[in-house]
Amino acid sequence: MSDLISLLLIGTGITALLLLGWWLFIASEGVYLGRWVVILLYDWFAARYDGIKHYHREYEEMYLAKPVMEAIAPQCDPLVLDVATGTGRMPLALARHENFKGHTIGVDLSRKMLAQAAKNIYPYESATFMWCPAETLPFADNTFDVVTCLEALEFMTNPAEVVKEMVRVLRPGGLLLTSQRINTKLMPGKTWTSGQLQEVLKEAGLVEAKAQIWQVDYRKVWGRKTGMSEPVGAKPLEGILECPWCEKSLMRREGNDWLCDNCKGKAFVGKDGVIELYPLY
Numbered sequence: 372m373s374d375l376i377s378l379l380l381i382g383t384g385i386t387a388l389l390l391l392g393w394w395l396f397i398a399s400e401g402v403y404l405g406r407w408v409v410i411l412l413y414d415w416f417a418a419r420y421d422g423i424k425h426y427h428r429e430y431e432e433m434y435l436a437k438p439v440m441e442a443i444a445p446q447c448d449p450l451v452l453d454v455a456t457g458t459g460r461m462p463l464a465l466a467r468h469e470n471f472k473g474h475t476i477g478v479d480l481s482r483k484m485l486a487q488a489a490k491n492i493y494p495y496e497s498a499t500f501m502w503c504p505a506e507t508l509p510f511a512d513n514t515f516d517v518v519t520c521l522e523a524l525e526f527m528t529n530p531a532e533v534v535k536e537m538v539r540v541l542r543p544g545g546l547l548l549t550s551q552r553i554n555t556k557l558m559p560g561k562t563w564t565s566g567q568l569q570e571v572l573k574e575a576g577l578v579e580a581k582a583q584i585w586q587v588d589y590r591k592v593w594g595r596k597t598g599m600s601e602p603v604g605a606k607p608l609e610g611i612l613e614c615p616w617c618e619k620s621l622m623r624r625e626g627n628d629w630l631c632d633n634c635k636g637k638a639f640v641g642k643d644g645v646i647e648l649y650p651l652y
């Protein structure tokens with residue numbers, strides 16, 4: 372009898388541990404274990420990510436590229452920053468839009484997701500990918516016409532700071548598109564209610580914030596940075612990429628690398644074309 376109870380207890384313990392592991396690593400994608408675990412998991416799943424997500428070209432066009440292009444019309448050549456770009460969903464949707472003449476910079480901390488993004492974007496040349504954290508974007512204030520960040524804020528350690536950082540690099544009057552996770556069951560404390568989200572956006576300096584039905588797990592959230600300014604338009608990276616190490620000078624391209632003349636910091640470019648600003652040493 373006591374052997375049976377012991378077996379039952381051991382079985383229950385093992386099941387509980389398995390469930391906890393499933394919740395921590397799979398269901399909540401590592402968010403309770405810190406940034407490094409989140410990124411490690413994305414690195415592991417990068418090759419399978421698109422297969423799991425099943426993005427449909429027509430839906431991406433209809434629900435992402437088209438509304439962005441309509442919101443910024445008549446501008447066709449926006450300079451876009453896609454934060455936590457993953458496998459390049461947003462850059463690809465824009466590249467495929469018939470009127471898009473702009474350029475998208477996609478940043479992410481998972482090098483393997485970026486490698487996949489570089490593959491996905493081929494043969495379009497309207498995107499550049501950079502290995503860099505969302506928390507410290509290497510661009511001056513007011514650099515971009517559009518900043519996007521989809522299905523990613525809930526994975527950040529301090530999402531409100533990331534929103535502020537995105538708004539910082541957005542030009543006055545520029546467009547922000549992000550997402551609100553609405554399937555919150557498995558991520559308690561990591562998602563925002565609509566009220567909390569409105570507060571965060573207002574605090575960051577956004578106006579006209581509105582949420583829109585989109586996918587089962589997410590709403591799209593739109594906003595504009597307060598103020599007005601002329602469109603920036605697509606421009607070469609050489610004029611906008613700041614040194615992430617000294618933060619005092621623009622980086623310049625030399626051969627296959629990016630150099631800072633001030634602190635002599637150097638960023639390498641991978642064989643896939645991804646600019647490696649991370650690790651920041």
Ligand SMILES: C[S@@+](CC[C@H](N)C(=O)[O-])C[C@H]1O[C@@H](n2cnc3c(N)ncnc32)[C@H](O)[C@@H]1O
Binds near residue numbers: 406456458503506527
């Ligand atoms: C669910 S995926 C979304 C990818 C893409 N935006 C999409 O909609 O398909 C979340 C992405 O956020 C990235 N990520 C998480 N934390 C990050 C951080 N602190 N800085 C940059 N990227 C981050 C992950 O590497 C991953 O690629």
